[in-house]
Each structure stands twice: as C-alpha cells, then as structure tokens.
Amino acid sequence: MSKEEKKQEQAARAAWMYYVAGLTQQEIAKTLGLSRQVAQRLISSAREQGMVSVKIAHPVTHCLKLAAALQEKHGLSLCRVVPSASLDNEAIQQMLAVEGAEVMSQYIAEEQPQVFGVGSGKTLRSIIDALPWTERPQHHCVSMIGAIARDDSGTRYDVPLRMAEKMQGKYFFVPAPLYADSPDDKAMWCQHQVYQRVAARALNAHVAFLGIGDVSIGCPLNAEGFITDEQVHSLEKRGVAGEMLGHFFDHNGERIIGELDQLLTSVPLESHTTRPIIGFAGGEKKYPAIRAALRGGWVSGLVTDEASALKLLAE
Template sequence: MPAAFGGSPVVWAAWLYYEEGLTQDEIARRIGVSRASVNNLLQTARDEGVVTISVAPAHLSRVSLAQEISERFGIGECLVIPDDDGRRPDHERVGVAGARLLAERLQPDDVLGVSWGRTVLALSEALPFRPLPGLSVVQVTGSAIGTYRFAAELCTSNIANRLGGRCIYLHAPGIVSRPAVKRVLMAEPTVREQFHIIGSCNRIVFGVGSVESSSTAFESGFLTPGEARPYIEAGAVGVLAGRFLDGRGSFVRGSMDDRLIGITLDAIRSVPDRICVAAGPAKVAAIRATMAGGFVTTLVTDQRTATALLEAR
C-alpha cells in the first residue's frame, strides 16, 4: 500500500474510486481484494466521513424551486432546467427537457394527446427514436392554416413517427365560421370517433399561451386580437388549447367558444397524466392560471420562470 494512505485500505479505496475514477472491479485488482470488499470499504469511507458527498448548489437550487412549485400549486411533479443566459430560446430548451421526461414516462399501449405550439414542436423534434408497441398519438385541437410552422398535425406526426405509434389526426378546423357549422362537423361519424379516441387519452402534452399580442396564438393567426378582446376584458390571462383562463384558472366563456373544435378544458382535466411545457416571463400569469385550474400534473419549465412563478402574486 502506498505510504501516503497511512496504512488505511479505506482511504486508498476511496482515493482510487473518487479521485482516480477507477471502477470497483479495477480497485479490487489493484488492492488485491474482492469486489464485495471494495464496496464495503467505500461504504466505510462514507460512514466515517473519509468521503463526503454533496449536491452542487446550482442543482440544489433548481430542486428546491421544483419542490416548492409542486407544493404551492398542488401539482404532482415539476422539472426545472437551468438558465443559459439566453443562448437558446426558452421554448427549445424546455421542449428538449420535456422530450426526455416524456420518453421516460411513455409506456406501450398509451394514448397520448398532443396540442400544438413552439414548445410542443421542439419537444416532438427532440424525442429519441424508440418504438413503443400499441402507442396511439392523437391530435387534440383542430387545424389552423396560420399554425403551419408548429401545427398540431406536425407535432402529432413527429411524435408518432419517432415512437412508431399510430397517428390520429383531428380532421376539422380549429375554429369555424358559425356555431351551426361546428354542430354539423361534430355530428360527422369520423369526427365523433376521433373525439371518442381523444376521450381515451391517458396522457397529454401541451403548452400554454399568454394573452399578449406576441403570443403564439395571435402570431399564428389562430386567434385575432379582436376575437380575444372580450375575453381579456373579462379577466383572461392565458390560453389553453384555444380556451381562455382567468387568473384563478377558471374558464372565461365567450361567443367564440361555440365555434371552437378541439378538446375541452373538462376533458383535459380528466386525463390522468397532464404535462405542461412552458417558459418565459410573458407566460408566468398563464402558467399560474393553468396550474391553479387543475390542468397540470407535471410542469416542465426553466429556472427564471420558476422563480417568477413563486414571486408573482
């Protein structure tokens, strides 16, 4: 044994493992003992304080933020990713984190509902290719011409292609011209069957929009400022799947709702696993409303947004 270790096999094993990066098998050969003995030596090093293991403060801070958000807003889980000083857009980084979480969570035979938006698209593009037998991936909001860059169809097909799942589109516009047109479309057998499948989702992934003019919902042309104005005047702070929410997470009703085709807020709330991927200062009020309304079981966001969520009143 090298003299530097003072005759202690515990210190020697700890040095080889933690400082030199050797495996337990390599240490066993170096010292001349069994692998089980190396494991015991390393445990003794931890028990006697020869080695102390701690989590880096930056990681602890994000874990603390995530736990506080989960407890304060009553959601099951929160994943907070580190800030990167603006090197990449918020929606891209949160989408990648959401893809990792979704890939770990999905199971064969799941029915996954998919909304649309920049963050959901980033998630769909970051998913690994991993076939899941029996998986169904379902578009839950109707189509809109202006959303071609991050359309519900594209988000849905990306996920289905990467996971080898059955892709189920919702063959209807997201907003129609008159309530009567909606009633006719909803009576069509094909559309009724698609909504039946939407109702069977056991997981759903979605983003949330603000009511600011720069929001994806307005920029895409899915909604116009004129259509949104009565909702905003009634207290709306966020948009979820085309439906407006106030600060308490309650549904703000308006004339446009009779023309919307897509999953309802009650249907979202009934899905067991509800994953919201969203970040950015402009979305803080909308994210809080979505959690307050009981629409989220898992939130994926970044550190700056998480801090703002806890500071906002």
C-alpha cells in the first residue's frame, strides 16, 4: 500500500469514528495514536475527498421560505438557501458544498445524456468534492473558462475534470489561457476549431454551474495572478461588484467593458439570460456580487446562504 493510500485509509477510518460512531476528535486521536490536530485534518480531508456524503432529510422551514421569496422576487427557476446565522465563512462554504452537491445530483440523476457547462473556483470545487461517485458515463462536462494558468500550467481549480471523474463521463476543456497575451493572441486561440467546438458545446449545455466571484485585492483572480493590483483598483474605481468567468459587472449588474475583455477567452455570457445558469455563492464578502448577479439577470438559479438571502429580500 502506497503512502497516499495509507493516508486515505486513515482518513476514512477517522471519518467513520467521527460521523458514524460519534467519537470526539480527542477520542479519535487517542484511538489512532495521533495528535488532535492531525485527527482534525484527517476528518477534514475525508470530507474534502468526497468520502463523506451528508443528507439532512428535514429542511429548515425559514430557509425554505426565504428561497421561495427570492425565487419569486427575481424570477428564478431554482433557489436554495442554507442556514448561516452567525457562522463564519468556512462553515458557510461547507454548507453551500452540501446543498450545491444536492442540486447538481438532481441533474446528474437524469438517465438521458446531459451536457453540463462548468466554471471554476473554490466554491464549485468544494461542491464537486461533496458529490457522490455515480455511474453516468452518458453525461458530458464542458469547461466554460480557460484551463491554462498564467505560467502555462493547468489551473488548480479545473473543476469540470473532477466532476467528469465523479460521473465517469467525458470532459471537454477550453484549450486556451483565461487571458491571452494580446488581442491578436486571443483571436488565434478563439478561432481554433477545437475552441469553437468546445465553446459551442458549452453554449448549448443543458445547464451551467458557475461561481459568482468578488473582485478585490486578494480575490482568486488577483491572488492567482490573472489580474494585477492596478487592474483591481481600476475596476473598483469603475464600480465593480463581481464577476462570472472573468466577465465583470457593476452593482446594478451592468457589464463593465475594459482592456481585459480584449484578452478574455471564456465562453460568452449575457445579462438577463434565458439560459439555465445556476450560480453558487455565499458569505458577507460575496454579497455585493450576488446582488449584482441577480440585478443583471446573470443567473437563472441561485444557491446561497441565509444572511445573504435576508439582505437581498430587505432591499
């Protein structure tokens, strides 16, 4: 057994003790001969690797009412709200992962072949990590955002591949960097036949699953080196509220067009969309982006948290 396999075995053992036997982290640590910190990391690792599938049969009535009210107010085809009162961002993300996986699973359960357009980012990654393994080789996952990072490596948040693995289906990726080096370079990437075919698949997907991102110093696009501090400040001066697939919009949901659009290779999006696009986001930092995405009609469905839903309905 390899070192990695032994680590997975240990994580699975810790998960059984914690979630099924009801042992505390201290008790697990003592049983396995580890420190409490290592036991805690093993339990977190088991959840992140999709070993643990959580299903709570009884919904929170207040959250159901919030979801119904949001759905009606913004004309959404789907809305889910997870409890979040007084929780920190990490806990909210874990809840979004469980609820997001439940939403995705409903589409994956379809027997008829489906095409899923998939974005990228930490929230989507955690949702797909929470997805159960299933046998749906007839389904396809199509990336909607460039799979090549600034340094020519594969992006760490290439989540469509992970989703395809979970379903045992095919994966189609956008053969381009998120931002090209120049407008001419963008034209070269986007005019390639492979890009054209993948983009057409994504645009005709049965449903798209996308994260709703904030734009600030330290946000994923900035931290990963896709946009500079100077470009972030420039976008902030123009009233940026959020982004989806690198498409920036202001607090009213209106598109902010700038220099980066001449380089962006993502699959096109449009406001007041008629396409089935489900957005996933929650937490205080993401609230302006969520509100703007709804105002601009960038999503037709939403999975968010209780505190965000309350603020959205109060406005």
